[in-house]
Amino acid sequence: RKEVEQDPGPFNVPEGATVAFNCTYSNSASQSFFWYRQDCRKEPKLLMSVYSSGNEDGRFTAQLNRASQYISLLIRDSKLSDSATYLCVVITTGSGNTGKLIFGQGTTLQVKP
Amino acid sequence: EAGVTQSPTHLIKTRGQQVTLRCSPISGHTSVYWYQQALGLGLQFLLWYDEGEERNRGNFPPRFSGRQFPNYSSELNVNALELEDSALYLCASSYEVNQPQHFGDGTRLSIL
Numbered sequence: 001r002k003e004v005e006q007d008p009g010p011f012n013v014p015e016g017a018t019v020a021f022n023c024t025y026s027n028s029a030s031q032s033f034f035w036y037r038q039d040c041r042k043e044p045k046l047l048m049s050v051y052s053s054g055n056e057d058g059r060f061t062a063q064l065n066r067a068s069q070y071i072s073l074l075i076r077d078s079k080l081s082d083s084a085t086y087l088c089v090v091i092t093t094g095s096g097n098t099g100k101l102i103f104g105q106g107t108t109l110q111v112k113p
Numbered sequence: 114e115a116g117v118t119q120s121p122t123h124l125i126k127t128r129g130q131q132v133t134l135r136c137s138p139i140s141g142h143t144s145v146y147w148y149q150q151a152l153g154l155g156l157q158f159l160l161w162y163d164e165g166e167e168r169n170r171g172n173f174p175p176r177f178s179g180r181q182f183p184n185y186s187s188e189l190n191v192n193a194l195e196l197e198d199s200a201l202y203l204c205a206s207s208y209e210v211n212q213p214q215h216f217g218d219g220t221r222l223s224i225l
Contacts, residue, residue: 031211032210032211032212034213034214041201042218043203043216043217043218043219044156044203044216045216046213046214046215049213087155087156089214091210091211093210093211100169101146101158101161101169101210101214102158103148103155103156103158104155105154105155106155
């Protein structure tokens with residue numbers, strides 16, 4: 001089993017739709033969680049951090065479920081410009097300032113007119 | 114504020130050669146991370162440097178190595194290049210490991 005798993009999709013949705021992605025992680029000691037967006041052949045860009053209480057940024061809502069070990073990203077009122085690959089990243093720190101950073105394989109979203 | 118900068122942008126090498134990629138983090142960031150992204154595949158974690166020391170490395174052979182300098186810039190070295198090393202190599206930096214990473218534009222390496 002992969003340490004961080006995402007459904008690769010693609011998710012094909014019409015403009016204006018609401019779409020949700022999940023990302024599951026296997027290490028219960030993981031501490032920090034983020035969603036990134038990556039456009040084709042470009043570098044990933046931070047979309048938002050994921051906090052235990054859940055957080056919202058405009059049309060985007062991120063949630064963390066520690067009990068079930070997953071994070072989610074909800075996009076409301078999808079725009080054509082939301083078409084991209086969405087990557088979750090899970091960070092686990094250990095003793096001696098070591099750590100492990102795992103990116104999911106990404107979920108591809110295609111928003112159609 | 115300048116972002117993460119990487120050089121060169123593109124590089125073409127042949128099998129067996131060696132390559133050095135460079136990365137300058139955002140000012141104030143002490144952690145630098147290297148990733149490999151082959152065409153159509155996800156990000157694969159390569160190396161993490163913090164305060165000049167290697168903190169962790171991914172599942173890559175020893176011919177992938179690097180270092181971090183006192184000014185927190187970093188180099189990634191790849192020896193004995195193989196065809197499957199063709200990929201986009203991304204560098205990211207963060208203030209500390211639990212903080213968001215910010216990526217450079219990457220170096221696109223092609224092996225002929």
